[in-house]
Amino acid sequence: MAGKRIMLDVLKGETVSPPPLWMMRQAGRYLPEYRQTRKRAGSFLDLCYDPDLAVEVTLQPIERFGFDASILFSDILVVPNALGREVRFEEGHGPVLKPITAAEIAALNGETFHVNLEPVYETVRRLRAKLPDETTLIGFCGAPWTVATYMIAGHGTPDQGPARLFAYREPEAFARLLKILADHSAAYLVRQIEAGADVVQIFDSWSGVLDEPSFEAFCVEPVAEIVRQVKAVHPDVPVIGFPKGAGERYRDYRKKTGITGLGLDWTVPLSMARELQAEGAVQGNLDPLRLVAGGKALADGVDAILRTLGNGPLIFNLGHGITPETPVTHVEAMVKMVRSRR
Numbered sequence: 001m002a003g004k005r006i007m008l009d010v011l012k013g014e015t016v017s018p019p020p021l022w023m024m025r026q027a028g029r030y031l032p033e034y035r036q037t038r039k040r041a042g043s044f045l046d047l048c049y050d051p052d053l054a055v056e057v058t059l060q061p062i063e064r065f066g067f068d069a070s071i072l073f074s075d076i077l078v079v080p081n082a083l084g085r086e087v088r089f090e091e092g093h094g095p096v097l098k099p100i101t102a103a104e105i106a107a108l109n110g111e112t113f114h115v116n117l118e119p120v121y122e123t124v125r126r127l128r129a130k131l132p133d134e135t136t137l138i139g140f141c142g143a144p145w146t147v148a149t150y151m152i153a154g155h156g157t158p159d160q161g162p163a164r165l166f167a168y169r170e171p172e173a174f175a176r177l178l179k180i181l182a183d184h185s186a187a188y189l190v191r192q193i194e195a196g197a198d199v200v201q202i203f204d205s206w207s208g209v210l211d212e213p214s215f216e217a218f219c220v221e222p223v224a225e226i227v228r229q230v231k232a233v234h235p236d237v238p239v240i241g242f243p244k245g246a247g248e249r250y251r252d253y254r255k256k257t258g259i260t261g262l263g264l265d266w267t268v269p270l271s272m273a274r275e276l277q278a279e280g281a282v283q284g285n286l287d288p289l290r291l292v293a294g295g296k297a298l299a300d301g302v303d304a305i306l307r308t309l310g311n312g313p314l315i316f317n318l319g320h321g322i323t324p325e326t327p328v329t330h331v332e333a334m335v336k337m338v339r340s341r342r
């Protein structure tokens with residue numbers, strides 16, 4: 001049917017075959033046209049805050065591959081930036097922030113938060129107007145824990161030691177930081193929905209480094225708070241949660257947080273994914289390096305997912321973002337494999 005957003009049907013629990021398909025980080029450096037546009041922007045954040053350029057790069061993977069969903073081009077770190085924190089992206093180093101102190105957490109305020117993020121809302125409005133009717137538009141934010149890890153360490157780390165230590169040493173300041181991030185992230189998602197996002201996704205890329213009580217307090221609770229606040233205003237808009245690396249804790253994450261769709265990283269066994277699918281839509285979970293390798297590694301990975309999860313509510317995706325070295329021809333091959341499934 002023309003104009004039908006099949007990803008929304010899947011998020012209601014329906015099985016659609018072939019399944020809807022998109023890729024995390026689908027606009028990015030593996031695409032030559034992205035690298036071209038990127039050169040015309042000053043910094044990476046300039047690109048995120050320029051609606052003309054952000055719309056252009058968001059649409060590139062849709063035009064090339066016809067994905068079923070388009071994800072707003074932005075970054076999870078625009079939230080701390082809009083709260084007044086300095087954020088830079090250095091070539092080859094990733095994000096660099098000024099590490100936040102307990103005193104600075106106490107002084108954080110969001111007075112100009114939405115004003116600062118207005119270019120992002122404008123990007124969403126223009127995207128909804130430009131996208132094909134049948135393409136689902138995904139808005140997003142980072143989960144409070146993941147965003148906090150970058151705010152505290154000031155850069156990426158292998159196991160988020162600085163943020164874990166800060167949380168144990170300064171529990172009150174840390175709880176306040178999570179609460180500020182949850183409240184502002186919820187308000188940010190609500191504005192994205194009002195600008196035209198059909199679905200929102202919460203990325204908790206670092207949920208895999210915490211012990212059990214910390215996972216509950218730092219990952220589950222703040223995400224549940226965001227979901228409550230979003231659902232209070234827009235009860236029918238699906239929320240996808242992506243607690244990367246959560247392992248066994250994937251089992252009750254959906255129930256505890258109230259999310260609609262569950263994003264699976266590539267380490268989640270397909271047998272477990274099948275069980276998780278009994279409670280609602282799952283999204284994932286091809287190892288991005290199978291896509292880099294191509295050939296049999298790719299075909300086997302796609303086939304296993306479709307065979308195990310294809311008869312239930314599935315949104316086909318990678319188990320994390322596509323990497324810059326991925327050949328475009330491998331993405332084309334993956335799209336063909338998924339779409340040729342009946």
Ligand code: CP3
Pocket residue numbers: 023024025026027028029038044071072073074075076077089093094095140142146156203205321
């Ligand atoms: O998926 C999309 O196409 C939408 C855009 C998007 C970006 N970042 C663009 C980006 C999304 C959804 C994100 C989310 C994001 N950003 C996460 C959560 C998902 C994940 O990957 O775990 C995190 C942790 C970040 C923070 C971040 N941004 C890091 C650690 C880096 C450096 C690593 C890298 O890939 O360079 C970024 C930079 C970034 N965000 C790029 C893009 C396209 C590359 C920068 C560039 O093009 O110069």
